[in-house]
Amino acid sequence: MITIDALRVRDGEQTPLDGVTMLLTANAVHGIAGEGRSVLLRAVYGLLTPESGRISAGGRPLRRREMAYLEAEPHFWPGLTARDCIDLVRRCNPASDPAPLLRRLPVPPDAEAAGMSPAERKRLALVLLLMRHKQVLLLDEPFRGLDVESLFAVQRLILQLGTEGRTLLVAADSLTPLDGICDDLYVLGGGCVRGRYEHYEFQRAARETGFAGK
Template identity: 30%
Template sequence: MLEIKDLNFSYAEPLVLSQLDLRVQSGSIHGILGTNGAGKTSLFKCIYGTFQPDSGHITWQGLPLNYQQIAFLETGNYFYSYITGGEYLQLCRSAGTDFSIADWNSIFKLPLDQLVDTYSTGMKKQLAFLGALAQGRPILILDEPFNGLDLESSEKLSIIIQELGKKNKTILIASHILETLTRNCDRISHLSEGSIRHTYEAAEFPEMTARLRARLQQDIAADLDRIL
């Protein structure tokens, strides 16, 4: 289990994350839902170790979490200049893993002999995702993994995520597309004002979706009445 207790983090005042508690079951796909600026990326970077929390504890299987147990797909993907897709995956692949570059690329069919600078946004996202898988780590963090992907690539990614969950990979996903979370996740935690407000089980997803949409429609209707 990945467990976070009393996590606090700030760039400056006020706190971005405040007394945040979260439990992610091993071998589950866990979604993080929140508006822009809610703290999703900050939470992921605290888990990964990019940011140092002000206070709190993050453990994996009861022991302090080590970043080497995590593969992190960030929202923005950055690559060395003049590196090919194949060279990038070779750098990412951890020794001793059974990750086959050729087998995995048979799904996405990326031109691995070409420079990454020639790739489209969606192709770079797919390459970065394969790079995360190539590390062979037990925890996979995906920050807006569907950004920039076309319909076919999104479907492929969704299928892979679900299959990885069945293979006991622990996956954390943040997405601004609600349907990608409800479709893929076992549980979804709502992050608001720096804290987890509620964690929904799969059976509660329809109720959660209806509640969020009703509140959004109400807010928009009030604004339109004022504007129009």
């Protein structure tokens, strides 16, 4: 169980998170939509320091080494090819086999990663993230920039990861790609949780929050 307790995060004069509380069961896919979703994932990963509140797992602080984080817009060092990036991650994770992931999320191996299309960069970033075999995965806008075929492949992959005992937090700017892959859904707004919904309540979530997405 990951517990986010009364989390408050300030950004200059704004407070995108102001008392956010969530109880996130392990071995599940949790959808997150609405304002402040990216801030929440960055705070969970430790990229932002909360002004107050607590993030814990099983009663102890959640450690970054237990997690992997996919940023909304992946960036790569200029000059590195996709193959170079994969080889670098494989050196740190020698037991990883990228081949099955690349069959589902293909990328041009000899293309410069920084110059690839948005969809290709997103697929490569997901491959690199999953090669690290972390138990908790934070996916910020994993569907953004994807074509229909890639979006479907990522949805199926998320479903599989949820059945493998991983805990996923998946943030998206629309409810549509989250529907059918999440165990539950949290909708944020005004700095707090506007509602929590079970996997079968997505239509009610759209009605009650007014958040249908793009």
